[in-house]
Amino acid sequence: MSDIAKKIKHYRTINGYTQKEFAEKIGVSNVVLSRYESGVRTPDNDTQIKIADIFGISLDELNGRKLRDPSDDFDAFMFEDKDAFDALPDEVKQELINEINEKIEFLAYKQKNKDK
Secondary structure (H helix, E strand, C coil): CCHHHHHHHHHHHHCCCCHHHHHHHHCCCHHHHHHHHHCCCCCCHHHHHHHHHHHCCCHHHHCCCCCCCCHHHHHCCCCCCHHHHHHCCHHHHHHHHHHHHHHHHHHHHHHHHHCC
């Protein structure tokens, strides 16, 4: 079963809709909704938008897409003491991230111009 199939069924049931009620709400037959929920069929883009709007979720959430957390970028760096970094206040962490990004941009610019 696809992610979207699982999500449709999950959100329909936790929101208290029967298949018949929800099918009517999104403008499809019970059979079509059943096929969406079993993964036999995938809703078109317009139907996905209707479904996401009804449930108050994003299309990414509906499709099971995990958005990348920007803080994961920082995990790419090697820390001698990651616990110490994690203990810093958020504004200090952000300041460090900004400084590192500026340094990266500078080094990339310097490298690019070095080759000319």
